[in-house]
Amino acid sequence: TQLLEQSPQFLSIQEGENLTVYCNSSSVFSSLQWYRQEPGEGPVLLVTVVTGGEVKKLKRLTFQFGDARKDSSLHITAAQPGDTGLYLCADTAIGQNFVFGPGTRLSVLP
Amino acid sequence: GAGVSQSPSNKVTEKGKDVELRCDPISGHTALYWYRQRLGQGLEFLIYFQGNSAPDKSGLPSDRFSAERTGGSVSTLTIQRTQQEDSAVYLCASSLAVNGAGTFYEQYFGPGTRLTVT
Numbered sequence: 182t183q184l185l186e187q188s189p190q191f192l193s194i195q196e197g198e199n200l201t202v203y204c205n206s207s208s209v210f211s212s213l214q215w216y217r218q219e220p221g222e223g224p225v226l227l228v229t230v231v232t233g234g235e236v237k238k239l240k241r242l243t244f245q246f247g248d249a250r251k252d253s254s255l256h257i258t259a260a261q262p263g264d265t266g267l268y269l270c271a272d273t274a275i276g277q278n279f280v281f282g283p284g285t286r287l288s289v290l291p
Numbered sequence: 292g293a294g295v296s297q298s299p300s301n302k303v304t305e306k307g308k309d310v311e312l313r314c315d316p317i318s319g320h321t322a323l324y325w326y327r328q329r330l331g332q333g334l335e336f337l338i339y340f341q342g343n344s345a346p347d348k349s350g351l352p353s354d355r356f357s358a359e360r361t362g363g364s365v366s367t368l369t370i371q372r373t374q375q376e377d378s379a380v381y382l383c384a385s386s387l388a389v390n391g392a393g394t395f396y397e398q399y400f401g402p403g404t405r406l407t408v409t
Binding site: 187212214221222223224225226229231267269271273278279280281282283284286 | 295324326331332333334335336339347349350382384395396397398400401402403
């Protein structure tokens with residue numbers, strides 16, 4: 182059974198700071214998706230990465246997929262209060278259910 | 292267009308009662324998923340439906356949990372004889388299809404139903 186770990190579990194920073202959160206898998210990802218979930222809402226997809234070593238940028242967010250496709254990082258530059266939420270990584274296995282990590286809960290203070 | 296909707300948004304029930312949670316997926320989406328999210332935790336897969344195929348029930352935690360999807364659209368998650376440990380947010384998601392070789396689909400989530408068992 183695949184296990185996903187995310188670190189840190191909690192992160193509280195000031196507006197304007199940079200941060201990185203991590204996702205690690207016990208086995209190779211089929212593909213990896215990052216979601217953000219705001220309080221009282223369902224998760225919303227941020228990005229899908231498929232190829233080892235892939236880097237994707239979404240405004241102030243940079244996603245990296247490890248060469249061995251077993252880990253990923255999400256870097257946020259100049260964090261804003263609107264970035265507050267639960268960041269979830271998920272393996273999107275072919276023909277199977279999605280496996281989600283436990284999430285990193287980010288709080289950006291103004 | 293309309294997103295995934297779930298009802299009720301909140302449900303408080305007494306231990307031992309049965310509850311039904313409803314999910315209306317995005318029109319045309321053939322795959323539908325149910326997840327459970329306990330307070331402060333990540334998503335726990337429960338069940339998914341893909342078209343007319345038999346559902347993958349591998350995540351259902353006990354035989355008190357069941358789900359059906361009528362006409363390939365609306366889905367209902369039923370929890371019988373609720374227990375306090377069933378208290379959680381139940382999230383539904385839909386996608387165009389399940390992932391295939393080289394093709395990965397986004398899941399669109401509803402806002403969830405917050406279930407509290409007293």
